[in-house]
Amino acid sequence: MSAVxxxxxxxxxxxxxxxxGSGRLREDxxxxxxxKPVADxxxxxxxxxxxxxxxxxFNVEQGEVxxxxxxxxxxxxTLLKIISRITLPTLGCxxxxxxxxxxxxxxxxxxxxxxxxxNIYLNGNILGMNKKEITSRLxxxxxxxxxxxxxxxxxxxxxxGMYMRLAFAVAAHLDPxxxxxxxxxxxxxxxxxxxxxxxxxxxxxxxxxxxxxxxHNMQALKNLCNRCIALDHGKIVDEGKPENVIANYLKxxxxxFTHQSYDAPEAxxxxxxxxxxxAELVADYLDGxxxxxxxxxxxxxxxxxxxxxxxxxxxxxxxxxxxxxxxIFDICSERKKFENGLxxxxxxxxxxxxxxxxxxxxxxxxxxxxxxxFYFDACLSFEVEDYRKDTAWFGKWIGYVRPSFPVIVKPKQ
Amino acid sequence: MGNNVEWxxxxxxxxxxxxxxxxxxxxxxxxxxxxxxxxxxxxxxxxILGPFWILLQPILTTITYYIIFGRIAKISTEGIPPLLxxxxxxxxxxxxxxxxxxxxYTFLQNSTLFSKAYFPRLIVPLSNVVSHTVRMxxxxxxxxxxxxxxxxxxxxxxxxxxxILLPFVLVLTAAFALGTGLLISVITAxxxxxxxxxxxxxxxxxFATPVIYPASIVPAQLKTLFWLNPLTPAIETFRxxxxxxxxxxxxxxxxATLLTIIILIAGMAFFKKLETKLMDII
Numbered sequence: 055m056s057a058v059x060x061x062x063x064x065x066x067x068x069x070x071x072x073x074x075g076s077g078r079l080r081e082d083x084x085x086x087x088x089x090k091p092v093a094d095x096x097x098x099x100x101x102x103x104x105x106x107x108x109x110x111x112f113n114v115e116q117g118e119v120x121x122x123x124x125x126x127x128x129x130x131x132t133l134l135k136i137i138s139r140i141t142l143p144t145l146g147c148x149x150x151x152x153x154x155x156x157x158x159x160x161x162x163x164x165x166x167x168x169x170x171x172x173n174i175y176l177n178g179n180i181l182g183m184n185k186k187e188i189t190s191r192l193x194x195x196x197x198x199x200x201x202x203x204x205x206x207x208x209x210x211x212x213x214x215g216m217y218m219r220l221a222f223a224v225a226a227h228l229d230p231x232x233x234x235x236x237x238x239x240x241x242x243x244x245x246x247x248x249x250x251x252x253x254x255x256x257x258x259x260x261x262x263x264x265x266x267x268x269x270h271n272m273q274a275l276k277n278l279c280n281r282c283i284a285l286d287h288g289k290i291v292d293e294g295k296p297e298n299v300i301a302n303y304l305k306x307x308x309x310x311f312t313h314q315s316y317d318a319p320e321a322x323x324x325x326x327x328x329x330x331x332x333a334e335l336v337a338d339y340l341d342g343x344x345x346x347x348x349x350x351x352x353x354x355x356x357x358x359x360x361x362x363x364x365x366x367x368x369x370x371x372x373x374x375x376x377x378x379x380x381x382i383f384d385i386c387s388e389r390k391k392f393e394n395g396l397x398x399x400x401x402x403x404x405x406x407x408x409x410x411x412x413x414x415x416x417x418x419x420x421x422x423x424x425x426x427x428f429y430f431d432a433c434l435s436f437e438v439e440d441y442r443k444d445t446a447w448f449g450k451w452i453g454y455v456r457p458s459f460p461v462i463v464k465p466k467q
Numbered sequence: 468m469g470n471n472v473e474w475x476x477x478x479x480x481x482x483x484x485x486x487x488x489x490x491x492x493x494x495x496x497x498x499x500x501x502x503x504x505x506x507x508x509x510x511x512x513x514x515i516l517g518p519f520w521i522l523l524q525p526i527l528t529t530i531t532y533y534i535i536f537g538r539i540a541k542i543s544t545e546g547i548p549p550l551l552x553x554x555x556x557x558x559x560x561x562x563x564x565x566x567x568x569x570x571x572y573t574f575l576q577n578s579t580l581f582s583k584a585y586f587p588r589l590i591v592p593l594s595n596v597v598s599h600t601v602r603m604x605x606x607x608x609x610x611x612x613x614x615x616x617x618x619x620x621x622x623x624x625x626x627x628x629x630x631i632l633l634p635f636v637l638v639l640t641a642a643f644a645l646g647t648g649l650l651i652s653v654i655t656a657x658x659x660x661x662x663x664x665x666x667x668x669x670x671x672x673x674f675a676t677p678v679i680y681p682a683s684i685v686p687a688q689l690k691t692l693f694w695l696n697p698l699t700p701a702i703e704t705f706r707x708x709x710x711x712x713x714x715x716x717x718x719x720x721x722x723a724t725l726l727t728i729i730i731l732i733a734g735m736a737f738f739k740k741l742e743t744k745l746m747d748i749i
Contacts, residue, residue: 061474069747139478139585141746147479159583167509176505179498180584 057151059232059264060114060137064146067107067132067288106132108288109146119258119265121279121296123272123303128285130268134158134236137266152231152264155182159236161221166210170201170220173209177224191227199223218246226253233257236268247271254278272300272379297378304377304414311435312337319359327427328419331357331396335415335434338405347441348456351405354434356417357398362427368392369420370399375432377412382454389423409456410440482743484736492587502594507601521605525561529553536679545681545712551617551624554610555705556678562603562637563644563698564669569595570648571665574656574745581746588742589735592648596641603637614709627711629704632720636701643697643727649734656745677702683713697723 107129114120122130135141137148138156163180164173174195178188188195196205199220201212209217235254251274258265258278269275275282275296282299284292292299312335316322319329336353337346346352354372371386387399399417414435419428440451492499511517533549536542544552570592574581577591618624655661676698677685685693693699700719707713 135582136478139743140582142480142482142743143478144480147477149474149477151473151475154585156585162583163580165505165509167512168505172505172508176501179495179501180580180586182586184494185497185501 057116058113059116059118059152060148060150060266062113062133062137062146062148063111065107065110065133065136065143065148066105066145067129067136067141068144069104069106105288107136107143110285110288110290111146112283112290112293114264114266116264117258117262118281119267119279121275121282122266122268122285123270123275123282123300124285127287129288130285131158131236132288133285134234134266134268138234150232153182154232154234155228155230156234157181157225157228157236158234160218160225164209164217164221167208169208170199170205170212171196173220174224177221178228181225181228182230183228187229195223195227198226215246219249222246222250222253226250226257230263232264232266234266237270251277272304276300276379300379301377304379304412311433314433319361322359323430323433324358325428327360327362327421329359329361330430330433331359333357333417333430333433335436337436340405345439346436347439348408348410349405349441350438352403352436354401354403354415355398356430356433357396358419359395360392360397361394362421365392365394366422368397369423371418371420372401373416373418374403375414375416376454377414380454382408382413386418386420406458407455408438409451409453410438412437482740484740487589487735487739488587492589492593495586495590498586499590499594499597502591503598503601506594506598518605521602522609525554525557525606525609528557528561532557532679542680543684545683545710547624547706547710547712548617551610551614551709552681552706553679554606554613555709556676556702558603558606558610559637559640559698559702559705560673560676560678561606562599563640564673565599565602566596566641566644567648567651567669569599570645571651571655573648573652575659589738592645592652592738596645600641607637624709625711626709627707627715629708629711629715632704632715633708636704636720639697639724639727640701642731643701643723646727646731646734649738650730653737653741653745656741657748672696681706681713694719695722695726697727699723 106127110129110133112120122133124130132141134156135158136143137150138154138158140156140158161173161177163177165176168176171192174192175185175188179185196202199216199222201216201220204212204216209220212220254265254267255278257263265278267275267278279296281294282292282296283290284299284303292302313333314330315332315334316330319331322329322331324330333356334354336355338351338353339346340349343350356370360368367389368391369386369389371384373384374382376382385401412435414432416432417430418426419430421427442451511520516523529550532553537544537549537553573588573592573595577588581588614624651665655665675693676696682693682699682703694716700716700723703713703716704720707715
């Protein structure tokens with residue numbers, strides 16, 4: 055067993071929300087003058103208090119890559135901020151060994167008026183490197199960033215892609231014993247993300263660094279982590295092998311959630327372009343069955359209000375994921391011009407196609423082939439039961455899909 | 468519970484008032500100098516006159532003061548040529564107010580940075596003081612050049628032994644600004660509406676400081692209070708150093724030093740105590 059490098063004991067974080075302290079001296083003085091009896095005040099405040107973390111304890115071993123998953127507000131980022139010493143725990147403590155570098159944002163402290171080179175130093179210093187360390191890695195950082203030609207140009211003239219590549223290049227060359235990474239992979243294009251993931255894999259696997267990692271990208275978590283911790287409402291609810299924790303987490307997220315509909319656009323999920331009226335999964339059950347099994351044809355039906363200021367060509371895409379986060383398919387409609395109004399989308403998934411398991415559907419809306427205007431993430435979910443005839447084999451049938459392409463065996467003539 | 472292991476660090480909610488961890492600040496000296504560099508480059512890179520602004524500012528202020536307070540209000544300059552009389556006051560005052568102004572908004576102006584990266588927060592106000600020191604030294608050089616030219620032409624000014632105290636009074640000015648700024652910074656982080664009041668008080672404070680008039684014209688009944696302002700002995704020592712017009716006032720200087728040390732320690736202690744806690748508010 056390797057040595058424990060971080061030990062968190064009963065870490066709790068308490069936030070007061072709302073009107074406790076208005077941020078204005080005048081109002082605070084007025085409140086204080088008109089203050090209520092003490093008992094009353096405690097009563098009032100208790101409603102506005104939340105425990106962002108509650109009694110969280112765990113160990114991290116040297117060289118381990120530990121992933122954290124959980125919904126927004128589950129406490130993942132708060133936990134990383136406490137370990138990064140940005141905010142204090144209300145109770146409990148964290149012990150550790152070695153230098154920590156926290157990557158909570160790409161390009162922290164970048165100054166747009168300064169050149170790329172100046173910003174490498176600035177960002178590097180902020181992340182905890184000293185001048186000598188940066189100078190010794192400068193050539194490597196510049197090469198990795200791919201912006202050699204513009205390294206002495208102020209970064210305000212950079213494209214957003216160049217800016218991010220440069221920022222990540224600095225972060226990738228940090229040399230701490232412990233690296234903390236929060237959701238930084240959520241930005242950037244696919245190419246950029248692949249580069250980041252590759253580098254992180256290298257850092258953890260080859261250099262033996264300890265990494266604490268928060269991401270919503272289940273694929274990345276599965277690829278990188280040795281272990282995962284799932285948080286919910288500030289508590290650890292699950293811990294163990296990434297595949298299991300992720301599967302449990304996703305399963306708990308939504309179980310057979312096959313219908314959602316909204317009466318008015320104002321209350322519906324969406325944004326200024328798209329509002330969802332309805333999303334449903336309709337199964338064409340086979341005679342005598344009322345569960346979805348591998349033979350059942352499925353229909354995905356979505357209705358939405360399109361309300362773009364400048365309506366353009368629309369493409370609606372459907373992504374089907376299994377609960378391990380693997381994408382089973384990613385298909386889309388043909389490009390077509392629509393006026394504002396109510397639009398419906400239908401997709402038929404034939405029977406004898408999916409393997410048994412749990413699945414969820416995400417729907418994306420793309421304008422003029424490049425601009426993703428809305429992503430309706432995990433809007434439907436369902437389980438596909440197994441069905442077997444004429445077999446005595448009851449183990450798990452492997453494979454992402456289970457089509458019934460004929461496999462013909464006969465005596466050779 | 469495994470506490471026999473040697474840990475390098477420990478994070479909990481207890482923060483002591485006087486554990487300033489100066490060693491850590493020293494470890495981050497590269498970051499401090501980087502911030503100074505950033506401020507100096509970014510501030511003057513896109514302006515037409517660039518770094519000349521550092522010099523232009525005190526010159527223009529001096530001219531304005533000369534016209535208003537010297538010519539129109541006819542306030543005495545103790546026989547010192549107006550340009551050379553106003554400059555020490557202006558240089559010292561703007562050094563003080565620049566340091567104070569940048570320090571007291573430390574949390575407000577750096578909230579994004581502070582919420583994304585860890586480093587000793589004191590690095591930010593310290594770097595501000597260093598970059599204003601650079602500006603002040605440039606202005607001081609300007610003053611010395613003008614002074615030398617004046618002496619060559621007029622032969623009438625005498626440098627007094629008080630000149631050896633000049634670096635000290637400038638450090639005193641910075642320390643006073645830093646201490647006050649640190650104390651105020653933990654308040655502005657919480658109460659943003661203090662801004663107007665603070666700027667108003669700062670302006671009044673300038674008139675309580677011998678920037679545009681000599682200390683000698685202050686009425687006797689206000690003298691004690693007047694000399695309690697640490698900037699009064701600072702500016703007066705500066706003038707005495709170059710013109711020997713007045714005797715060096717040692718006692719107020721000692722009181723100012725003591726006051727400044729107390730304010731600085733209090734400022735550091737409160738800043739250190741609250742620097743991380745404030746992150747939940749801003």
